[in-house]
Amino acid sequence: MIFREAQTKDIKQIQVVRNAVKENTLSNPGLVTDKDCVEYLTLRGKGWVCEIDNTVVGFAIADLIDNNIWALFVHPDVEGKGIGKTLHDMMLNWYFAQQKEMVWLSTTPNTRAEKFYRMQGWKEVGLYGKGEIKFEMQNPLRP
Template structure:
């Protein structure tokens, strides 16, 4: 299913939690089941509490259906979740969600960060959107950072 309709990006509500889990368990990369998510503490109750506690999550809708979502940790400046239903990949939903997250994080922090698999499609998207200062975390994962526009970008030398 594809559409040329522009996604609506809006703050997530508690009513969106089930749809967010539907998206999360339907992805191709970094796929996890409800049971696996619960094993790491990601439960509907935990996400509902997060959504209720802070403006930290957004959903992407197409024709009234949630087709993607993103979440941030406002305190630590971390973009920690961006997921889009496979049939809506490549249609700008993820990019728009990332941009909304960046704006929220940059309101509070000059530098923001995320962790992802080095060779994932997601990593390619982040790099394309200007995320860099890549640091190897081992096991195929990397940390990427992005600076608020206008912030000085220090020169660093990566060894190895």
């Protein structure tokens, strides 16, 4: 497994992972465009990928403008190998080195993602969008 910063050339494979997930699926795959990915990777924040045999199997993207985790997804074929946790930790370490504010994300209730975020220390603060759970995390180094 190789973990590295995401590049725009990874977007095609990032989209494959995003559309392969079994939970938190997009109602319309066209809702997240390649142009959106370019914007989040180059203008709004930064992303990371995990590769196995030169294939992206997981990715994470943080958004500094909206103080948001825009994406964290792992291909179902490689779940349970610590890929999501490693990407999560890399992303938050970078995020909190840039921003002193809290960060937030949302996810569908009763999913593995919900359990994962709770285990990572995220705090539920309410609902977001169409019934998703909104979580926040404070900067652990904030004075």
